[in-house]
Amino acid sequence: MLKAALQRARLGETSVAVFLVLQGSARAQTVLPEIDIVVQKPQRDGSEAAGYRSGAASTLLLGDRSLQDTPYSVNVAPRALMSNLQAASAQDALKYNPTVYEGAATNMVGGGSSFTIRGFTTDTNESYVDGLHLYASSPIEDKERIEVLNGPASFLFGFANPAGVVNYIMKRPTTTPYYSVVAGDFGAAQGYAHVDLSGPLDTDGAFAYRVNLAHVGSGETTISSQSHERSLASVALDWRAAESTKLMFDYSHYYFDIRGGDNLFTIGSALKTLPKAPDPSKNFMPAYARSYDMVDRAALRLTSKIDETFNVRGSFAYSDVDMFRNRPRDQITTNLGNYTMSRNYYRMNKEAIEGYLYLDAEIETFGWKHNATLGMTDEDVRYRYAYPYSTQTVSYSGVGNIYLPTAYPVDKPGAPIGPADKTFERTNLLTASFVDTVSLTDQWSLLAGVTFASIDDRNWSYSTYPTNGKVTEAPAYQKSAVTPSAALTYKPWSNVTTYVSYIEALQKGPTAPSTTANANQTLAPYLAQQVELGAKTSWGMFDVNVALFRIEKANAFTNVTTNVYSEDGRETHEGVEFVAMGKVLPELTVTGGFTLMHAKVTNADTASVVGKVPAATPQKLARLYAEYALPFVPGLFLTGGFSYNGKIFADASNTLVLPSVVTGDLGLRYETRVFDHALALRVNVANISDEHYWSITPSTLTLGAPRTIFGSAQLTF
Numbered sequence: 001m002l003k004a005a006l007q008r009a010r011l012g013e014t015s016v017a018v019f020l021v022l023q024g025s026a027r028a029q030t031v032l033p034e035i036d037i038v039v040q041k042p043q044r045d046g047s048e049a050a051g052y053r054s055g056a057a058s059t060l061l062l063g064d065r066s067l068q069d070t071p072y073s074v075n076v077a078p079r080a081l082m083s084n085l086q087a088a089s090a091q092d093a094l095k096y097n098p099t100v101y102e103g104a105a106t107n108m109v110g111g112g113s114s115f116t117i118r119g120f121t122t123d124t125n126e127s128y129v130d131g132l133h134l135y136a137s138s139p140i141e142d143k144e145r146i147e148v149l150n151g152p153a154s155f156l157f158g159f160a161n162p163a164g165v166v167n168y169i170m171k172r173p174t175t176t177p178y179y180s181v182v183a184g185d186f187g188a189a190q191g192y193a194h195v196d197l198s199g200p201l202d203t204d205g206a207f208a209y210r211v212n213l214a215h216v217g218s219g220e221t222t223i224s225s226q227s228h229e230r231s232l233a234s235v236a237l238d239w240r241a242a243e244s245t246k247l248m249f250d251y252s253h254y255y256f257d258i259r260g261g262d263n264l265f266t267i268g269s270a271l272k273t274l275p276k277a278p279d280p281s282k283n284f285m286p287a288y289a290r291s292y293d294m295v296d297r298a299a300l301r302l303t304s305k306i307d308e309t310f311n312v313r314g315s316f317a318y319s320d321v322d323m324f325r326n327r328p329r330d331q332i333t334t335n336l337g338n339y340t341m342s343r344n345y346y347r348m349n350k351e352a353i354e355g356y357l358y359l360d361a362e363i364e365t366f367g368w369k370h371n372a373t374l375g376m377t378d379e380d381v382r383y384r385y386a387y388p389y390s391t392q393t394v395s396y397s398g399v400g401n402i403y404l405p406t407a408y409p410v411d412k413p414g415a416p417i418g419p420a421d422k423t424f425e426r427t428n429l430l431t432a433s434f435v436d437t438v439s440l441t442d443q444w445s446l447l448a449g450v451t452f453a454s455i456d457d458r459n460w461s462y463s464t465y466p467t468n469g470k471v472t473e474a475p476a477y478q479k480s481a482v483t484p485s486a487a488l489t490y491k492p493w494s495n496v497t498t499y500v501s502y503i504e505a506l507q508k509g510p511t512a513p514s515t516t517a518n519a520n521q522t523l524a525p526y527l528a529q530q531v532e533l534g535a536k537t538s539w540g541m542f543d544v545n546v547a548l549f550r551i552e553k554a555n556a557f558t559n560v561t562t563n564v565y566s567e568d569g570r571e572t573h574e575g576v577e578f579v580a581m582g583k584v585l586p587e588l589t590v591t592g593g594f595t596l597m598h599a600k601v602t603n604a605d606t607a608s609v610v611g612k613v614p615a616a617t618p619q620k621l622a623r624l625y626a627e628y629a630l631p632f633v634p635g636l637f638l639t640g641g642f643s644y645n646g647k648i649f650a651d652a653s654n655t656l657v658l659p660s661v662v663t664g665d666l667g668l669r670y671e672t673r674v675f676d677h678a679l680a681l682r683v684n685v686a687n688i689s690d691e692h693y694w695s696i697t698p699s700t701l702t703l704g705a706p707r708t709i710f711g712s713a714q715l716t717f
Contacts (some may be wrong), residue, residue, distance in 0.1 A: 012330035040508035046145060048627075051541050051582035051589045057147045058167065060131040061156045061373060063313065063360065068536055071447060071487035071499035072405060073547040075099060075579055079171075081591075082140060084627075084639070086682055086712055088186050088216070090127070090138065090166065092391035093146050096625040096641055099577050101618045103697040114697050117150050118551060119573040119599045119617040120163035121697055122418055128167040129297070129317075130250075131157060133379060135350045136295045136321040139254050139465075141194050142212035142234035144171045150577070151530045151551055154487040154505030155451050158356070158377035159429040161188075162507055162553045163530045170250055173208030173238045176200040177717075184682075184712025189219025190228065204269050206682035211238040218259075219527075222708050224283045224409075226260035244305035250298065251694055256290040261285020261328055265402075265701040267650060268333040268340075270561075274656045275337040277692040278402040282704035285328050288407030289343070294322045305361040313375075316355040322420065324350040324543025328408060329700070330400065337402040342395040343411070369439040373531045376432045383425040386418055387462050422465075425522065428456040429508065435485075447487040453506040454480040455525050479525045481506040496537045502531045510556045512565035518697070523567050528553035542582035550574045555601050555614060558652075559697065569604025571614050573597055587631070592624035592641070601652075609652045620646025627669075639667040639684070650696055661693040663704070671710060674715070683711040 014697055031049050044055030044067075054076040056064050067074055077093045087093040091102045094115070095452035101116040108333030111513035127138045140146070144681040147167045153160040157167075177199035185191050194214040201207035211234070214268050217228040234252035263284050266276075299317040306312060324347050330339040365702030398405030459474040487501035509523035553571040575597030597619045600608045615620065642664045650656040667684035 003295075004213055018173065027400050046076065047058055047080050048084070048589070051540075052078055052081045052541075052591060053541075053543050053582050058131060058169065059148075059149065059153075059156045060356065060377075061358065061435055062437075063358070063373070068497050069379075069445075069489070071489050071534070072156075072532065073099070073545065073549070073577060073579075074154075075148045075150075075545075077148075079144050082146070083145075083182075083680075084682065086184065086190075086684055086710055087097050087140060090140055090146055090168070092458070093140055093148065094148065094166075095643060096591055096623045097148060098579055098623040099150050099595050101645065102693050103616060103619060104702060108649065109283045115163065116128070116149070116616070116618060116697075117163040118549060118575065118595075118599060119571075119597055119614065119619070120161065120551070120553070121159045121616065121629045121664075122163045122166065126161065128165055130159065130170055130299065130301070130315065131356070132299070132315060132317045132354050133352060133381075134168075134295070134297060134319055135381065135558060136169050136254075136293060136319070136323075137256070138295075139230070139232045139234075139252075140168070141196075141213065141214040141232055142171055142210075142236075142252060147171045147450075149151070150547070151532065151549060152505045152507070152509065152528045152553075154431070154453065154528075155433065155435075155483070156433045156450060156502050158379065158451065159455075159508055160505070162505070162551065164323055170236060171196070171198075171210055171212065172248070172352075173200075173210040173236055175200060175205050180714060181715035182712055182714040185710055187214065187222045187708040187710045190216055190221055190710075191219060192216040206240045208238045209635045213318045218257075222706050223260070223263070223281055225287060226258070226283055227286075228256065228258050230254070230256035236617060242304075246303050248299075248303075250301075252295075253298050253491065254295040255293070257290070259288060259290050260287060261289035262291065262330040263703050264327065265339070266329060266331045266699070267656065267701065268331050270333060271335060271656060272560060273335045274526070274650055274658065274694070275332065275402060277694045277703055278337070279706070280692055281706040284330055284339075284400070284402065284405050286411070288326060288408075288411050289328050290324070291325045291326050296320045309363060311360040312358070314355070314357045317352075319350070319352040319614055321350040323350070326411075332400075332701075333399075339400050339402060341398065341400065341406075342393055344393050346419045348382040351383065351384075352379065352381045370436055371438040371439075372434070374434045376430070378431075379622065381427040383428075384423050384424055385462065386420040387422045387465050406565045406625040410614060422460075422462055424460050424462065424470075426458050427508070427522075428454075430454045430456075439554075443490045443491045447485075447489070449485045451483050451485070451505075452480065453483065454478075455506065455508055457508070457522055457525075459522060477509075477524060479506070485526070490613045495539070496535065497535070498535045501530075501532045501534075503532075504528070507553065509563075512558075516558050516563050516565040523556060523565075526554035526567070526583040540583075543580065545577075545579045548575075549577070555604060555609070556698075558615075568606050569601050569609065570602055571599065573599040573617075575599075575619075587629040589627040590624070591626075594620075594621070594622040596620055606652075612652060613649050615649055615652045618645055618648050622646070633670075635671040637669040637671070639669060641665050648684045649695055650694075650701070656704070658694045658696055660702070663687045663691050663693075664689060678716040680714045680716075681711075682714075683709070685709050 044053045046054045057074045079106045082093045094100045101102045104114040127134045152162045152164045180196040182194040216230045218227045237249045238462045239247045272693045281332045297319045302316040322426040328343040356377040361372045363370045394412050396409045432653040433451040433452045437447045458476040461472040483504040485503045509525045530551045532549045551573045555571040558565045579593040581591040600619045622629050622644040628638045630636045646660045648658040665686045686708045693704045
C-alpha cells in the first residue's frame with residue numbers, strides 16, 4: 001500500500017516533506033528519509049534570468065524604494081541588458097524604452113545625451129549620477145543601471161527638468177572577487193576595450209573596491225571621416241564602518257574627442273517642406289571640426305541607521321567639466337535641400353558643487369505606520385567662457401546640398417584665447433523638503449509632501465569685452481516657491497498596485513540654444529504641474545505598468561523669423577504609457593510598449609502657435625525587444641527588436657513635418673564556459689534596413705545612424 005503526505009506548502013518559498021510509506025505487512029513498514037525541496041521566488045535583480053526586471057529604484061528623497069510601491073512611472077535599464085545590447089551610450093541603453101525619444105541621434109557629441117520624455121526635452125549634457133547633477137555626458141561602463149523617472153520630478157530630486165530624470169547608478173564594489181574583460185568594435189573601425197575589476201580589500205570585507213577602465217579608439221565610425229575616441233578611468237571604494245554605517249567614495253575621469261563633426265542642421269525661415277533625409281553615412285562637416293570634453297567628478301556618500309527609528313543619508317559631489325567646440329552646422333534654406341555653412345567656436349568650463357542631506361524616520365501613530373523624510377539639496381554651478389575672441393559664430397560663403405555634400409571652406413581664425421575663466425552665469429538651486437508616507441491599511445497608503453525651492457541666477461555679458469574690456473551684468477533673477485505633492489496608493493491584491501499622484505515643481509528657466517540670436521540666455525523660472533494615474537502589476541516573471549498623465553508647463557520656442565528663443569504661453573501634454581518587461585516563456589524574454597500623447601500650446605501671444613503641437617514633440621512611440629534561447633544549440637540566443645517614431649512637427653507653426661519611421665535590429669549571443677570562466681560572444685546589426693531619417697531636438701536636426709554592425713567578446717572570472 002502506497003501512502004503520501006504533503007506536510008507543508010507556502011507560495012514563493014515552499015518546503016514540502018514527502019513520506020513514502022511502503023507497507024509489506026500490517027506490522028512492518030519502511031520509511032524513506034525526509035527530503036526538503038526549496039523553490040525560491042524569482043529575484044528582480046535585472047539579470048537575464050529575471051527577464052531584465054528590476055525590483056527597486058532610487059528616487060533620492062524617498063530613497064531606494066520598490067518599483068511596485070512607487071507612485072510614479074519609473075523604468076530601469078539594468079547592466080545585463082546594457083551589456084547584451086552592447087550599448088556604447090545611454091541612448092543605446094534606452095533605445096527600447098517606449099517612453100523615451102532619442103532626439104539627439106547617435107552621432108551627436110557625447111553619444112547623444114539629450115532625451116525627450118512625455119514630450120519635453122532634457123537639457124543637452126544634463127545628467128544625474130546617484131541623484132546629483134553632472135552637467136556633462138556620462139559614460140555607462142562604470143554604471144550598474146540607468147533609471148528613468150518620467151515627468152516633473154523636482155519634488156524628488158531637488159531641481160529637475162520637466163521631462164523627468166535620467167539617473168545613472170554607479171557600480172558598487174563586490175564582497176567577492178569579480179573580474180570582467182570586454183573587447184569589441186562599435187562599428188566600422190571603432191575598436192574598444194573595457195576592464196571591470198572588483199573585490200574586498202581586507203579579510204573581513206569591511207573595505208572593498210571597484211575599478212573600471214575603458215577606451216574607444218580613434219578609428220573611423222560608420223560616418224565617413226569621423227571618429228569618436230573616448231577614455232574612462234573610474235574607481236569606487238566602500239567602507240562599512242559599522243554594521244549599519246557605510247561610507248562610499250567615487251572618482252572618475254572621462255574624456256571624449258569627436259573629430260569630423262556630428263552632422264548638425266538647423267531650419268531656415270524660408271522652408272515650406274522638410275527635405276527627405278539624405279544618406280546618414282556621409283559626412284556633412286569639415287575635417288577640422290572637433291568637440292572634446294574632459295570630465296572629472298568626485299563624490300562622497302554616507303548612509304547610517306542610527307537606531308530602529310532614524311536613518312541618515314548624505315552626499316557631496318564636485319564636478320569639473322572642460323569643453324571645447326569647433327562645431328560647424330548647416331542651415332537648410334530650401335525645400336530641395338540647399339544649405340549654408342557656419343561654425344560655432346568656443347571653450348567653456350562648468351564647475352558644480354552640490355549635495356544632499358536627509359533624515360528618515362519610521363514611526364507609528366494611532367496604529368498607522370509612517371515613513372517620513374526631512375532634508376535638503378543644495379547646488380551651486382558656475383559657467384565660464386574663454387575670452388576674448390571676435391565672435392562665437394562664423395559664417396562661410398557658398399551653398400551646399402544635403403544630397404551632394406560640399407566641402408567646407410578653409411576655417412577662419414577666431415579661436416578663444418586663454419583658459420575658460422570668465423564667468424558668464426552662476427546659479428544656486430536650494431530645496432528643503434518633507435514627505436511622509438502613511439500606511440493607512442494593508443491596502444491603502446498616502447504620500448504627502450511639501451518643498452521649498454529657491455533659484456538665484458546671475459548672468460554676465462562679454463559682448464564688448466574684446467574692444468573695451470567691460471563686462472555687463474544682467475539683472476539677477478531670484479525666485480522661490482512652496483509647492484505641494486501627494487499620492488494615494490491602493491493595492492487590491494499583493495501583485496497589483498494602483499495609484500494617483502500629483503507633483504508641482506518650480507522649474508529653472510530653459511536656456512536658449514547656441515544656434516539662436518539670444519544664445520545661452522537663461523529664461524525666467526516657472527511652475528510645472530503633473531497629475532498621473534497608474535497601475536503596476538506582476539504575473540509570474542512578467543511585469544506590466546500603465547500610466548495616464550497630464551503635464552502643464554511654460555511654452556518656450558524659437559521664432560523662425562527672428563531666431564529668438566523665448567517663453568510664450570503654456571504647454572499641455574496628455575497621454576498614456578504602457579511598459580512591459582519579463583519572460584513570456586522560460587526561453588523568451590520581451591521588453592517594450594508604447595506612448596500615445598496629445599500635446600498643444602495654449603494662452604500664447606503668438607497667434608500662429610496657439611492650439612499647435614509644440615515643436616520637436618513626438619506624440620506616438622512604440623518599442624519592442626526580444627530574446628529567444630534557440631533549443632538546438634544550448635547557450636545561443638536570437639535577439640532583435642524594432643522602434644517606431646510617429647510623425648513630428650519640426651516648427652512651432654506645424655508646417656514642417658518629420659515623417660514616421662520604423663527601424664529594426666537583429667543579433668546573436670552565444671554564452672559558454674572556457675576553462676570554467678563565463679564567455680559571451682555578441683554580434684548585432686542596428687538599423688538593419690538602413691533607413692534614412694531625421695531626428696530632432698528643439699534646436700537642431702540630426703541624422704539617424706546608418707546600418708551598423710558591431711560585436712564583442714566578454715570573459716568573466
